[in-house]
Amino acid sequence: MLELRFDNVFEVLNTDPESFARRGQLKTAHGIVETPIFMPVGTQGTVKSVSPHELKDLEAQIILGNTYHLFVRPGLETIKKMGGLHSFMNWDLPILTDSGGFQVWSLAKMRKITEEGVHFQNHLDGSPTFIGPETSMEIQAGLGSDIAMLFDECPPYPCDEAYAERSGELTLRWATRCKEWINNNNPMAGESSHKQLHFGIVQGSIYPSLREQSAKGLVELKFDGYAVGGVSVGEPEKEMIAAVDNSVPFLPENKPRYAMGLGTPAQMIEMIARGIDMFDCVLPTRVARTGTVYVSHGTLNLKNQRFASDPLPIDEECACYSCRNGFSRAYIRHLIKSEEILGIRLTTLHNLYYYINLLERARNSIECGEFEKLRKELRENSKKK
Amino acid sequence: MLELRFDNVFEVLNTDPESFARRGQLKTAHGIVETPIFMPVGTQGTVKSVSPHELKDLEAQIILGNTYHLFVRPGLETIKKMGGLHSFMNWDLPILTDSGGFQVWSLAKMRKITEEGVHFQNHLDGSPTFIGPETSMEIQAGLGSDIAMLFDECPPYPCDEAYAERSGELTLRWATRCKEWINNNNPMAGESSHKQLHFGIVQGSIYPSLREQSAKGLVELKFDGYAVGGVSVGEPEKEMIAAVDNSVPFLPENKPRYAMGLGTPAQMIEMIARGIDMFDCVLPTRVARTGTVYVSHGTLNLKNQRFASDPLPIDEECACYSCRNGFSRAYIRHLIKSEEILGIRLTTLHNLYYYINLLERARNSIECGEFEKLRKELRENSKKK
Numbered sequence: 001m002l003e004l005r006f007d008n009v010f011e012v013l014n015t016d017p018e019s020f021a022r023r024g025q026l027k028t029a030h031g032i033v034e035t036p037i038f039m040p041v042g043t044q045g046t047v048k049s050v051s052p053h054e055l056k057d058l059e060a061q062i063i064l065g066n067t068y069h070l071f072v073r074p075g076l077e078t079i080k081k082m083g084g085l086h087s088f089m090n091w092d093l094p095i096l097t098d099s100g101g102f103q104v105w106s107l108a109k110m111r112k113i114t115e116e117g118v119h120f121q122n123h124l125d126g127s128p129t130f131i132g133p134e135t136s137m138e139i140q141a142g143l144g145s146d147i148a149m150l151f152d153e154c155p156p157y158p159c160d161e162a163y164a165e166r167s168g169e170l171t172l173r174w175a176t177r178c179k180e181w182i183n184n185n186n187p188m189a190g191e192s193s194h195k196q197l198h199f200g201i202v203q204g205s206i207y208p209s210l211r212e213q214s215a216k217g218l219v220e221l222k223f224d225g226y227a228v229g230g231v232s233v234g235e236p237e238k239e240m241i242a243a244v245d246n247s248v249p250f251l252p253e254n255k256p257r258y259a260m261g262l263g264t265p266a267q268m269i270e271m272i273a274r275g276i277d278m279f280d281c282v283l284p285t286r287v288a289r290t291g292t293v294y295v296s297h298g299t300l301n302l303k304n305q306r307f308a309s310d311p312l313p314i315d316e317e318c319a320c321y322s323c324r325n326g327f328s329r330a331y332i333r334h335l336i337k338s339e340e341i342l343g344i345r346l347t348t349l350h351n352l353y354y355y356i357n358l359l360e361r362a363r364n365s366i367e368c369g370e371f372e373k374l375r376k377e378l379r380e381n382s383k384k385k
Numbered sequence: 386m387l388e389l390r391f392d393n394v395f396e397v398l399n400t401d402p403e404s405f406a407r408r409g410q411l412k413t414a415h416g417i418v419e420t421p422i423f424m425p426v427g428t429q430g431t432v433k434s435v436s437p438h439e440l441k442d443l444e445a446q447i448i449l450g451n452t453y454h455l456f457v458r459p460g461l462e463t464i465k466k467m468g469g470l471h472s473f474m475n476w477d478l479p480i481l482t483d484s485g486g487f488q489v490w491s492l493a494k495m496r497k498i499t500e501e502g503v504h505f506q507n508h509l510d511g512s513p514t515f516i517g518p519e520t521s522m523e524i525q526a527g528l529g530s531d532i533a534m535l536f537d538e539c540p541p542y543p544c545d546e547a548y549a550e551r552s553g554e555l556t557l558r559w560a561t562r563c564k565e566w567i568n569n570n571n572p573m574a575g576e577s578s579h580k581q582l583h584f585g586i587v588q589g590s591i592y593p594s595l596r597e598q599s600a601k602g603l604v605e606l607k608f609d610g611y612a613v614g615g616v617s618v619g620e621p622e623k624e625m626i627a628a629v630d631n632s633v634p635f636l637p638e639n640k641p642r643y644a645m646g647l648g649t650p651a652q653m654i655e656m657i658a659r660g661i662d663m664f665d666c667v668l669p670t671r672v673a674r675t676g677t678v679y680v681s682h683g684t685l686n687l688k689n690q691r692f693a694s695d696p697l698p699i700d701e702e703c704a705c706y707s708c709r710n711g712f713s714r715a716y717i718r719h720l721i722k723s724e725e726i727l728g729i730r731l732t733t734l735h736n737l738y739y740y741i742n743l744l745e746r747a748r749n750s751i752e753c754g755e756f757e758k759l760r761k762e763l764r765e766n767s768k769k770k
Contacts, residue, residue, distance in 0.1 A: 045719060049726040053710070074693065074719040081694040081715075088716055308459065309466040325438070330466075331473055334430060334459040341434040341726055 009197060009224050010035075010256045010277075016371040020248070020275035023366040026225075026256050028062070028094040028146035029195050030086065035256060035277040036366075038268070038359045039064045039096060040352055041285065044073070045089045048285050049341065049348045052091045057321065058352050059360070062094040062146070064280045067139050068103030072122045072129070076142045084144030096280070097145035099136045099201070101152040102229070102260070113153060115170070133174040137181045141196060149227065150178045150218075152201040157235040164205035171203045172217040179221050197224035199258060205230055206239050208246040215250035225256040228276070232261035241270060248275045265294065265358055266382035269375050272362055279359070284351035289344050291336040294354040298384050302333045302347070314346075320353035322346040394582060394609050395420075395641045395662075401756040405633070405660035408751040411610075411641050413447070413479040413531035414580050415471065420641060420662040421751075423653070423744045424449045424481060425737055426670065429458070430474045433670050434726065434733045437476045442706065443737050444745070447479040447531070449665045452524050453488030457507045457514070461527045469529030481665070482530035484521045484586070486537040487614070487645070498538060500555070518559040522566045526581060534612065535563045535603075537586040542620040549590035556588050557602040564606050582609035584643060590615055591624050593631040600635035610641040613661070617646035626655060633660045650679065650743055651767035654760050657747055664744070669736035674729050676721040679739040683769050687718045687732070699731075705738035707731040 014023040026033040040047045040055065043066045047055060055063065065085055070076075082088040085095055101118075104111060108120035108129070117132020131139075136151035152171040155164055182198055200218035204210030218226060228247045231240045244259055251257055258278035259271045268279050284294070291302040295315040300307070302314070310329040314322060322332070327346050335343025358378075365374040399408040409420040425432045425440065428451045432440060440448065450470055455461075467473040470480055486503075489496060493505035493514070502517020516524075521536035537556040540549055567583055585603035589595030603611060613632045616625045629644055636642055643663035644656045653664050669679065676687040680700040685692070687699070695714040699707060707717070712731050720728025743763075750756040 044723045044725055045716070046725045046727045049730075051727060051730065073723060074715070078694050078715065078719075082696060082713065088713070088719075090710065090712055090716065309463050311467060326475055328467065328473070330459070330463065331430070331475065334463075334473075338429045338458060340429055340431050341729065342431045342436060344726065345434075345436065 010254060012253070014367050016273070016366050017369070018372050019273035019375070021272045021362075021366050021371050022275065022277065023363050024256065024277055026277070028197060030092060030094040030146050031061070033062045033094055034363055036268075036272045036359055036362050037061055037278055038355045039278065039280040040356075041066075041280055041282050042089070042091075042095075043282075044069050045079075045085065047352070048289075049345050050352065052089070054321070054349060055091070055352075056093075058349065058356055060093070060352070060356060062096060063091065065089075065095050065097045065143065065145060066100075066103060067097045067136060067143065067149075068100035068107065068131070070097075070143060071100065071131070071139050072124055076139050080142045084142075086144060094146040095143075096147040096199075096278075097140045097143055097149065098260070099149040099151040100131050100139070101136070101149075101201070102154045104131060105154045105156070113170075115173075117151075117174075118153075133177040134181045137178050137198075138185075141185065145196065147197045147199060147225070150175050150198065150200050150223070152203055152229055154230055154233065155203065155205050157205070157230075157233045157239070159205045161205075161207050161210070164203075164207055164210050167205075168203050168210050168214045171201070172214065175200055175218055175221055179223075199223055199225040199227050199256075201227045201229035201260070202247045202251070203230045204243075204247070206235065206243060208242075211243060211246040212250050215247050219250065219252060223255070225258060225278075226251045227258040227260050227278075229260050231259060232263060232281075237267065240267070241274070244271055244274050244276065264382065265355070266378040268358070269362060269378040272366075273371070273375055281355075284355045285348050288347035288351045291333065291343075291347060293347050293350050296381075298381055300329075302329055302336060304333075307333045314350050318350065318353065320350045322350045393639075395639060397638070399752050401658070401751050402754070403757050404658035404760070406657045406747075406751050406756050407660065407662065408748050409641065409662055411662070413582060415477060415479040415531050416446070418447045418479055419748055421653075421657045421744055421747050422446055422663055423740045424663065424665040425741075426451075426665055426667045427474070427476075427480075428667075429454050430464075430470065432737070433674075434730045435737065437474070439706070439734060440476070440737075441478075443734065443741055445478070445737070445741060447481060448476065450474075450480050450482045450528065450530060451485075451488060452482045452521060452528065452534075453485035453492065453516070455482075455528060456485065456516070456524050457509055461524050465527045469527070471529060479531040480528075481532040481584075481663075482525045482528055482534065483645070484534040484536040485516050485524070486521070486534075486586070487539045489516060490539045490541070498555075500558075502536070502559075503538075518562040519566045522563050523570075526570065530581065532582045532584060532610070535560050535583065535585050535608070537588055537614055539615055539618065540588065540590050542590070542615075542618045542624070544590045546590075546592050546595070549588075549592055549595050553589050553595050553599045556586070557599065560585055560603055560606055564608075584608055584610040584612050584641075586612045586614035586645070587632045587636070588615045589628075589632070591620065591628060593627075596628060596631040597635050600632050604635065604637060608640070610643060610663075611636045612643040612645050612663075614645050616644060617648060617666075622652065625652070626659070629656055629659050629661065649767065650740070651763040653743070654747060654763040657751075658756070658760055666740075669740045670733050673732035673736045676718065676728075676732060678732050678735050682766055685714075687714055687721055689718075692718045699735050703735065703738065705735045707735045
């Protein structure tokens with residue numbers, strides 16, 4: 001069994017002396033990702049309302065695709081026929097695919113979890129579907145993503161300790177099966193341009209010992225990176241932070257760490273301070289669609305009457321497409337209220353720019369020893385809200 | 386009373402020897418429009434899903450704004466505060482605004498037509514609203530469009546002759562009042578960059594003598610251009626063509642002619658052959674949103690199963706954003722079926738490109754004496770459908 005890996009998939013370039021924040025590079029088949037990084041979410045093979053060219057203009061370096069959604073529609077066979085997800089969606093930079101575990105939990109109906117995997121009715125037409133560890137790895141290999149996530153069970157919040165323990169053990173057994181599948185199938189082996197990285201997902205709900213157990217079990221199996229899962233599932237922020245604090249110490253320094261589904265700007269910065277390198281979140285794109293935009297000192301809801309004749313751009317200090325081209329708050333407000341697509345496009349581009357730019361600021365601040373300053377700024381902004 | 390007009394608002398550059406088709410130039414405050422021209426429809430201050438930059442990339446020369454919609458939301462005062470419609474929507478090329486007459490007829494509830502104007506409940510919140518000839522001209526002057534349409538009554542189809550006659554007479558009396566308002570208020574006079582052109586609208590339903598009477602009455606009042614209205618309101622194509630045939634002979638050669646709300650590609654070419662210079666139509670943008678796209682030999686509905694794994698662009702011969710950037714039919718189909726905005730954007734850009742490019746082909750064909758060839762090609766394509 002060959003170990004098909006890059007040498008030094010991940011390198012830490014700088015560390016912050018006052019926190020666990022680090023500046024790194026993650027090497028993937030479609031290019032290097034500068035970390036810490038925010039990954040825009042492209043659930044159904046598109047970052048909602050945004051074209052691939054616009055994503056490049058935003059300097060997005062990597063995007064996320066949802067295995068569950070793409071498996072249900074248009075289906076693996078279609079995407080394989082089209083040459084994989086990159087070719088299908090016209091995106092030649094890195095893609096991370098999640099495992100489907102979270103969506104099976106949050107979207108599917110009549111879900112039945114067995115040792116084998118999860119039987120469910122898909123959310124589109126209710127037809128019976130199955131995803132297990134091997135299926136998930138096979139789908140992700142077929143999609144051809146640069147980073148594939150291991151299939152896990154994502155327990156709900158709250159969740160009693162007995163359930164969380166059984167679930168964590170199941171996730172570990174599934175991780176072992178994923179590993180076996182990877183070793184036996186060498187997905188996309190041979191050409192270096194097609195190597196796929198695999199990340200394990202730490203579970204364990206709010207229980208420190210279960211988080212430790214999960215992290216240690218995954219690290220023993222050796223993956224290219226590790227994610228903290230089971231966060232951003234409705235728990236209070238304190239629990240979210242504790243879950244990361246209880247997972248990270250058991251993960252290797254020389255592997256990338258990814259906090260799944262996070263978060264607000266301030267939360268991401270707090271997580272970076274705790275040693276997290278990667279983020280994905282629907283927040284900037286989702287709130288954009290109802291007119292909420294990020295500005296230097298918090299957020300604005302452009303639907304508010306006070307913007308009805310406001311000639312200013314969303315944020316005068318911003319260099320996004322919308323702000324640098326003179327689209328006024330008044331106009332964007334009108335478009336959002338009139339349910340016009342251009343309104344969603346302008347707010348989405350702005351919010352993604354804000355997130356991507358914030359992470360660039362984080363990288364720069366770690367490089368020049370000013371991360372604590374940025375952390376303080378974001379903390380104060382979040383209090384103002 | 387000053388007559389505030391450009392010298393030679395419209396010039397005919399070439400004529401087709403075998404039809405009434407003509408190649409011309411229309412001079413407006415925001416630039417020259419090459420005719421025959423297709424005007425994308427920007428109902429609510431935006432061409433649905435398309436940004437102003439994309440419109441320029443499409444080589445759109447002039448767009449249409451809807452007075453009724455903009456008056457109801459965001460309202461005239463807001464747009465005036467924002468410096469007019471061009472500034473509000475970030476578009477510095479010509480804009481034509483319709484009069485609101487058609488929308489009052491097709492959208493408003495509890496409509497009551499009096500000599501004074503039209504009382505109605507607007508379609509958004511049902512609040513009582515009034516638009517009369519002077520209101521319409523005042524709104525359009527406030528919007529600052531390059532071309533304002535006179536306020537008319539658009540009779541339904543079918544419509545008995547007695548009603549059509551009374552309606553046509555009312556529209557003529559309203560035209561007289563519009564003219565008076567224009568003369569008394571000199572909308573946007575003084576600076577040449579703010580001059581507004583005014584087009585009368587020929588009505589008369591399907592009755593040749595009423596069309597003649599309407600056209601002659603308007604021409605007597607002297608406007609910058611003339612439109613054929615009351616078409617594309619549900620009548621058979623034969624009646625649509627007859628309405629144009631019964632109006633055009635009474636309109637001056639040296640003024641632009643505009644067929645309102647038309648049409649399919651073949652219909653536009655037939656109308657050009659009858660001496661029409663300007664078109665607007667929601668068809669290319671509306672059908673795009675359900676996956677119908679124009680190709681060299683007709684239309685395709687991308688929702689069709691046969692495109693599920695089709696790697697071709699919408700049209701291999703097309704140079705639109707979507708086709709020249711490798712977006713496949715399979716991918717666009719997936720996006721449209723998944724109700725993803727990018728799908729609508731790609732089909733809309735394609736269809737607008739098709740319409741704008743077809744009109745460019747029409748202009749070129751008139752210039753080089755090959756208009757009949759193009760007319761024959763479109764006629765044959767429309768039979769295939």
